[in-house]
Amino acid sequence: MVRTADTGTSEADAVFVRRVIAVARERVFDAWLDPASLARWMTPCPGWTATARVDPRVGGSFCITMIDRDRATEHSGEYLLIERPSRLSFTWISVHTDDRPTVVTVEFHSHGEGTELVLTHRKLPPAQANAHREGWTEIVRQFTATLTGVA
Numbered sequence: 001m002v003r004t005a006d007t008g009t010s011e012a013d014a015v016f017v018r019r020v021i022a023v024a025r026e027r028v029f030d031a032w033l034d035p036a037s038l039a040r041w042m043t044p045c046p047g048w049t050a051t052a053r054v055d056p057r058v059g060g061s062f063c064i065t066m067i068d069r070d071r072a073t074e075h076s077g078e079y080l081l082i083e084r085p086s087r088l089s090f091t092w093i094s095v096h097t098d099d100r101p102t103v104v105t106v107e108f109h110s111h112g113e114g115t116e117l118v119l120t121h122r123k124l125p126p127a128q129a130n131a132h133r134e135g136w137t138e139i140v141r142q143f144t145a146t147l148t149g150v151a
Helices: 025-031 035-041 126-148
Strands: 015-021 049-054 061-068 071-083 087-092 102-111 114-122
Touching: 015 126, 025 035, 025 102, 025 114, 025 126, 035 049, 035 126, 071 102, 114 126
Parallel strands: none
Antiparallel strands: 015 114, 049 061, 061 071, 071 087, 087 102, 102 114
């Protein structure tokens, strides 16, 4: 059974998404650094596809391309912090951040037999915060469905 507690509140330049996932913390953490895993769920809308390349080390880079029919949007960044299985932080750069680096931090807290995931995206252009809140909320929903096998 999937137990969720979504919140998608935002400040002027930040987005917060929280969800409880009935999966062990190590597995939830590892899925964020695995390119095959990222390609399955790292899209802001159902029906989109993605490709992912990662160099999962502090200072390593990643590139995720989200594809919607005839349009592809590249998101890239650098890993700032990798503390398995509790925290991951990376820059996030795309046309939707005005090609400026923003910072995403994902925390993984033990929650019973599962994991509470807390995603914070900071330094967003204020006009982009709502779109990122909606996108990250959907990405976390798809992530949960992929890991648990529950749509």
